Amino acid sequence: MATYVWDYLPEYENEREEILGAVDKVFSSGRLVLGESVRGFEEEFAAYHGAGHCVSVDNGTNAIKLALQALGVGPGDEVITVSNTAAPTVVAIDATGATPVFVDVRADDHLMDVEQVASAVTGRTRCLLPVHLYGQCADLAPLRDLADRHGLVLLEDCAQAHGARQNGRPAGITGDAAAFSFYPTKVLGAYGDGGAVLTSRKGVAEDLRRLRYYGMEKTYYTVQTPAHNSRLDEVQAEILRRKLTRLDTYVADRREVARRYAEGLGDTDLLLPRVNPGNDHVYYVYVVRHPRRDDIIERLKAYDIHLNISYPWPVHTMTGFARYGYSEGSLPVTERLAGEIFSLPMYPSLPAGLQDKVIVAVREVLATLSPRHAPALSRLPSVRDPS
Structure with a gap:
């Protein structure tokens, strides 16, 4: 029998009835987009982390991109991050028009070498973006302190860190916002693409809800700031609700x-x-x-x-x-x-x-x-x- 790094089929065999039940619930609900399953998952995911707000989106890359935009990062800004990461971390920075600035990682844990970050800060730096690589958190306390001293925003890339903690605090609540991916391989994985942003800043959450919905406010017909469609699908949201309990x-x-x-x-x-x-x-x-x-x-x-x-x-x-x-x-x-x-x-x-x-x-x-x-x-x- 061939052995691979990841295989979802054993999990599906164990959870098949519940997964298919989630699909049937959505298909029978009469609401296929931004309905009760999305609202319920956002509330439950925020509550799991003790965060004020969760805004779900269509994938982890857009979670980073929209979080950066909602935090005010754009053309002319610099975002300090690492190169030892999945390319989407940097693709998302690039998509905002900002410039990624790389610092090296440590040889023992492969995480951002936070001692190099201070010297990388310039007058154009707007954001620190640590990656919680492989499932454990980068050193958040010194990054939070550095961000506060320089008036920067801190965005956590939590795509690989669902359920991780540092000194008892869940990954995703130290930064001004945190981006998650629910790609099927993730610790909390959907049966397709998905993502979300956690934040305790109400204004950031409001901006995120507009940015994921063409830049519209409440109604389909009024655009405030042009954006794209980046909504999480109801089916994936309902599956994630059920998997979140596990x-x-x-x-x-x-x-x-x-x-x-x-x-x-x-x-x-x-x-x-x-x-x-x-x-x-x-x-x-x-x-x-x-x-x-x-x-x-x-x-x-x-x-x-x-x-x-x-x-x-x-x-x-x-x-x-x-x-x-x-x-x-x-x-x-x-x-x-x-x-x-x-x-x-x-x-x-x-x-x-x-x-x-x-x-x-x-x-x-x-x-x-x-x-x-x-x-x-x-x-x-x-x-x-x-x-």
């Missing part, structure tokens, strides 16, 4: 998968994820690091295990962003990580047997690269789930 369970299951990896691979020379003090990691992806990454991925194909890389090409090196003037070597840690990181299978319904297969295969491949790992293969029965 978010903590999804997170607990992901942590158990991570624990089993740590037990099964902790004595190898793979660099496993580091969890920073005060952070509750939700393991959106389980990213490991090895200098012979490409050899490992290629050799695992013989076991019918197919892995991916998050992310193989730093955003600042992409042709589409060459105009921002970053040359090779400008972000050395980010660039080095891009050649060494890869993701092991991670999803809540990952069968124990498949995870054991991955652990055994990785250890066998590592043994061909470094023979000292071979004897430890006998440890594997200790990580098997008797059930």
Whole structure:
């Protein structure tokens, strides 16, 4: 049986009746756009986080873009962020007409190196945009302090951090706003695209509701500020409402998968994820690091295990962003990580047997690269789930 980094089918098998029930509820409601399911999800998602407002949108990229616009970011402004992220983070900045300014990340946790941010602030800086990468929060307290001292806005990219916490506070409530994605692979994933913005600023929420609806205020016929259609679909909203009630369970299951990896691979020379003090990691992806990454991925194909890389090409090196003037070597840690990181299978319904297969295969491949790992293969029965 082929093994991949993500598979939604086991989850769908377990939740099929509820998912189809959500679809039927919407189709039977008489309201297919911006109806009760969207309103209900927004209220429940805001309440889960203790935020004042949630405005749902059609995808995570637009969540970032519209949040930036609602926070007053636009042409001529600079937004400080990282290059070790999914391209949509920067695509959204670019779409507002603002300029992304990259700082490097730390080698141990792959998160924004907040010590570099202060020196990147200029007279054009308008926004700090940390990415809560892989499922744990960047260091928010110093960023909040820096934003307040310089009169900047703080926007959290929470696309990978549903349910994550830092010092007991949910990801998404320290910033002036926070953008979430509900792409199917996410910790809280829809069965299609979806996104949302959390904010406790009423005016920002009001602007967001206009921006997702052509720039219209309440009625379909009056445009205040021209914008696009960026609404969350009612079907996806109803599915998300039901899955939100299981978010903590999804997170607990992901942590158990991570624990089993740590037990099964902790004595190898793979660099496993580091969890920073005060952070509750939700393991959106389980990213490991090895200098012979490409050899490992290629050799695992013989076991019918197919892995991916998050992310193989730093955003600042992409042709589409060459105009921002970053040359090779400008972000050395980010660039080095891009050649060494890869993701092991991670999803809540990952069968124990498949995870054991991955652990055994990785250890066998590592043994061909470094023979000292071979004897430890006998440890594997200790990580098997008797059930």
